[in-house]
Structure formats: structure tokens, C-alpha cells
Amino acid sequence: MTNPNTTQAWSIKPFTLARIEAYVLRWPVKRPVQTSFGTMHDRPALLVRVEDTDGAVGWGEVWCNFPGCGAEHRARLLETVVAPLVVGQPYASAQAAFAHMSARTAVLAIQSGEPGPIAQVIAGIDLALWDMLSRRAGVPLWQFLGGVSDVIRVYASGINPDRPEDTVLAKHAEGYRAFKLKVGFGEERDLANVRTVHARLPSGNELMLDANQAWDLAGAQRMASHFSEFAPRWLEEPLRADRPLSEWAQLAAQTDIPLAAGENLIGSDAFETMINSRTLKVVQPDLAKWGGISGCLPVIDRIHEAGLRYCPHFLGAGVGQLASAHILAARGQAGGMLEIDANENPLRAALSPALGAIVEGEAQLGNAAGLGVQPDIAQLRDICGVRS
Numbered sequence: 094m095t096n097p098n099t100t101q102a103w104s105i106k107p108f109t110l111a112r113i114e115a116y117v118l119r120w121p122v123k124r125p126v127q128t129s130f131g132t133m134h135d136r137p138a139l140l141v142r143v144e145d146t147d148g149a150v151g152w153g154e155v156w157c158n159f160p161g162c163g164a165e166h167r168a169r170l171l172e173t174v175v176a177p178l179v180v181g182q183p184y185a186s187a188q189a190a191f192a193h194m195s196a197r198t199a200v201l202a203i204q205s206g207e208p209g210p211i212a213q214v215i216a217g218i219d220l221a222l223w224d225m226l227s228r229r230a231g232v233p234l235w236q237f238l239g240g241v242s243d244v245i246r247v248y249a250s251g252i253n254p255d256r257p258e259d260t261v262l263a264k265h266a267e268g269y270r271a272f273k274l275k276v277g278f279g280e281e282r283d284l285a286n287v288r289t290v291h292a293r294l295p296s297g298n299e300l301m302l303d304a305n306q307a308w309d310l311a312g313a314q315r316m317a318s319h320f321s322e323f324a325p326r327w328l329e330e331p332l333r334a335d336r337p338l339s340e341w342a343q344l345a346a347q348t349d350i351p352l353a354a355g356e357n358l359i360g361s362d363a364f365e366t367m368i369n370s371r372t373l374k375v376v377q378p379d380l381a382k383w384g385g386i387s388g389c390l391p392v393i394d395r396i397h398e399a400g401l402r403y404c405p406h407f408l409g410a411g412v413g414q415l416a417s418a419h420i421l422a423a424r425g426q427a428g429g430m431l432e433i434d435a436n437e438n439p440l441r442a443a444l445s446p447a448l449g450a451i452v453e454g455e456a457q458l459g460n461a462a463g464l465g466v467q468p469d470i471a472q473l474r475d476i477c478g479v480r481s
Contacts, residue, residue, distance in 0.1 A: 105226060108149070109183045113176040113218060114142045115168040116470050118410070118440055119161060120477045126251060126436050128159075128275060128305045137164035138410035138440045140468055141171065143221040151225025152468055154413035155217030156381040163210070170207075171214045174198065179218070187222040191215065191387035212359055212383045219385025220416045228463035234416070235458055238386070238423030243458040245422050246271070247451060248299065249435040251408065254278045257286050258293045260435055270454030271299035271430060273329070276316070277307025284319055291323045301353075303329040310340045317348035327353040327375045334358065341372040351375055356406035359383045364392045368399050377406040381413040386420055393424045402428045411444020415464045418448060422458055431456070439476045444468060 118138045126133040141153040155171070157164040178197050184190040194215045202208040227237035235243055248271035249264040261272050274290055276283040287302065294300055302325045308316060313331035320328065328350045332340055334357035345352050351374030358364050360383065367373060376396045380389045396403045403425060407417040418431050433448060434441065442449060444466055447458050459465055 105186060105230070107183050107185050108145045108147070108226075110143055110180050111146045112144050113171065113180060113221075115155075115171045116140045116142070116468075116473075117164045117168050118470075118473050118477050118479075119164065120438060120440050123437060124253075126253065128277070131159060133159050133161070135161045136410075136438045136440060137161040138412075139164045139167055139171075139217065140410070140412055140470075141217040141221045142468075143218065143225055145225065149225050149229045151221040151223070151228060152412050152464065152466070153217040153219065153221030153224065153385070154381050154410055154416070156213045156379065156409060156413070158409050167210050167214055170210055171218070174201070174211070175214050175218065187219060187226060187385075188387040190222055191219045191385060194218065195388075208359055209382070213381065216381050216383055216385040216388070217413075219387050220380065220413065223386045224416070224463040231462050233458060233460050233465060234419040234463055235422035236460075238390075238420060240419075240423035243422055243460070244455055245418055245425065245458070246430045246454055247433050247448070247456050248273060248301070248430045248454075250303070250432045251275065251434040251436050252290075253436070254282060254286055258289050261290055262293065264435055265295060265298070268451030268453060269433075270297070271301070271326075272435075273301040273303050273432070275305070276302050277304040280316065280319070283316065287320060287323055287325075299326045301326050301329065304331045306330045306333045306357075308332065310336070310343060313344050314347055317344065317350055321349060325350055327351045329353040329375075329377070330357070338366070338370045338372065342370065345372040351402075353377055353404070355379070356382060361388065361392060365395065368395055368401065371399075373401060375402045375404055377404050379406040380416060380420060381407065381409060386416065389420065390424065393420070397424075397426055404428075404430050405432065407432055408434055410438070410440040411442065411448075411466065412464065412468065414441055414445045414448060415458075415466060418445070418456070418458055419464065440473060443473060443476060 120136045139155040139157045202211045227234040249269045250273040252260045252274045353375035355377035356379040405417040
């Protein structure tokens with residue numbers, strides 16, 4: 094299915110990139126962020142700046158949130174492997190550049206054992222290209238992508254297992270009306286937290302659960318049966334992303350809780366297989382981990398064609414956050430929500446000011462061209478405590 098309101102409505106002339114630059118930033122957290130697979134003691138960000146031969150500029154973001162040392166590694170991959178492939182090459186569209194980068198690195202990704210990091214670098218460059226093209230057109234990215242409204246629904250995610258009810262109530266006071274709680278910290282602790290949050294959750298609000306691949310099939314079946322009484326809107330990644338579809342099918346058949354996943358899928362074929370399996374009700378591609386906008390647009394269309402719920406995954410700084418917001422505004426449907434990390438991260442707040450005001454669970458992106466933000470690297474380094 095093709096959205097009738099596409100970028101074809103805008104005049105897109107070919108472009109040639111003159112330079113691509115990578116900026117690694119890292120904010121030392123005050124309160125560590127806990128997940129079932131590890132604890133984050135800092136919040137890294139890898140921003141990408143592209144500039145074409147006409148002087149047009151765009152910004153993107155490469156996924157690198159954990160482990161934090163991955164930011165520098167991906168920056169080197171960008172500078173030494175991917176950027177030399179595209180700088181100086183003429184392209185008719187961002188999709189053409191994405192296809193070229195993907196094809197030229199396909200064998201290397203296998204040979205090096207790094208399909209994820211390479212895909213993430215390509216995704217970040219792709220986001221920057223879309224920002225650049227919509228800036229050149231003088232329209233916000235959500236409109237450039239065919240959207241008709243800049244209003245999106247949002248939810249607070251990344252809610253830690255230490256007194257999660259306090260975070261939920263604080264975020265509710267900020268305007269959030271949907272919340273995703275981290276689980277996967279042991280049966281007793283998980284159930285106590287879900288029970289407490291459910292009891293304190295204001296009427297009419299939504300609760301989701303995220304296990305971050307914590308369980309095997311038996312464990313997921315057991316925990317899903319316990320969670321059922323609380324009627325969460327979805328249970329995210331209860332199994333490892335690489336488990337056989339047969340296990341996902343067994344779990345889906347044995348629980349009434351909708352299953353969600355997608356942030357750890359790489360490639361359109363992987364998404365097609367998962368969508369066709371009918372095991373998920375909520376599909377969550379992360380455009381900074383794979384695909385950027387060029388790769389994710391057809392996946393989003395397939396999600397809608399299959400009658401599933403599209404909710405973009407994102408956990409990082411504000412450039413990728415805004416890109417996720419704009420693509421949701423452009424291609425989301427009823428039920429779609431944007432994930433916004435509940436944990437403090439000034440690199441997100443400074444780079445996504447439009448998402449700082451939440452009213453009754455909704456945010457408004459505005460009409461500034463592109464993503465609507467112009468990163469100030471010196472200011473961001475100052476936020477991180479780096480004196481240049």
C-alpha cells in the first residue's frame with residue numbers, strides 16, 4: 094500500500110553530499126537506568142550531520158545507547174566505512190542513497206560480524222538525509238512524508254523497577270496518560286511492581302510491560318499468565334528476538350495479552366516474516382537501529398496492511414526521538430503512540446523541545462522545516478560537562 098500523500102508532492106532535485114560528520118556525546122546519569130540485560134550508567138548519543146554541495150544541512154542519529162562504548166565504535170564505522178561510499182556520489186533520493194549504502198556494505202556486515210552496527214550507521218545517515226531534504230523543501234518532515242496533522246499520542250517508557258509508581262505519578266502530572274514498565278527482574282519483584290502500578294494508575298490510563306528479552310518460553314508463559322489479570326495493553330519482547338517463530342506462536346496462543354516486538358529486527362525480510370506470522374499485535378521498528386526512514390516506510394505500510402498496531406521504538410537522544418515522532422505523525426494510524434523515555438536525559442530534552450509539552454497524552458510537533466531543531470554541538474558538550 095502506498096500513501097497517496099508522498100514526497101512526490103514536493104520538488105526533490107538530485108543531491109550530492111559534500112561531507113558527513115559524526116559527533117559523540119555522553120551525559121553521565123544521576124540515576125542509573127535498569128533493564129533486564131544491564132544497567133546504563135551514562136547516556137551516549139551519536140549525532141550525524143550531512144551537508145550537500147549546495148550547502149543544505151540535515152541531522153540524524155545512530156542508535157548506540159548500550160553499551161555506551163558503542164558510540165565511538167559506530168562513529169569510526171561511519172567515518173572510515175560508510176561515509177566514503179556516499180560522499181561525492183549523486184543521488185536522486187534518500188531511498189537511492191539508502192539502497193546504495195546497504196548494498197555496498199552487505200557482504201562486509203557478514204564478514205565482520207557487525208550487521209547491527211553497520212545498519213545503525215546507515216540508518217543515522219538516512220535520517221539526516223530526510224531532514225536535509227525536508228529542510229530544502231521548507232516544510233516539516235511530518236508534512237514532507239505525507240502527514241496532515243502534527244499531533245501525536247505519546248507514552249512514558251523506561252520506567253525503572255525501583256518504586257515505579259512514583260515515576261508513573263510524576264509523569265502523569267506532566268501530562269502522560271500511558272506508561273511502560275520494565276519487568277524481567279524476578280517473578281516476585283515484577284508482580285509486586287505491576288500490582289502496585291496498576292493500583293495507583295489513574296482511571297482511563299494505559300499500562301504496558303517491557304521484558305527486554307528476559308525469559309525463555311516457559312518463563313514467558315508463566316509471567317504472562319500472572320500479568321493477565323492486570324490487562325496490560327501489550328507485553329514487549331517477552332522472548333529473545335532470535336527465538337523461533339514457533340515459540341512466539343505458542344506464547345501468543347496461550348495469552349490474551351497482545352505481544353509487541355520489532356526493535357531488534359534487521360531488514361525488511363525479517364519484518365515481513367514476523368508480520369506474516371501473526372504472532373504480534375504491536376510492531377515496533379526502531380528507525381535509528383535499522384532502516385532509517387527509507388527502510389521503515391514500506392515496513393510501516395505493511396504493518397497497517399496487516400491490521401496491526403504501529404508504535405515506533407526509540408531510546409536515545411532528541412534527534413532520533415524527533416524523527417520517530419515525525420514518521421508517526423506522517424504514517425501512524427489510530428492506536429499508534431510515540432515512546433518517550435521517562436528517565437532524565439538532557440541530550441533528549443535539548444534536542445526535542447517540541448516534545449517537552451505533553452497535554453493529555455499528546456504532543457504537537459509544529460511547522461518548522463525538517464525536524465525543527467538545529468543541534469548546537471558546543472552547547473551539548475557543555476551539557477555533558479565537556480569543555481572544548
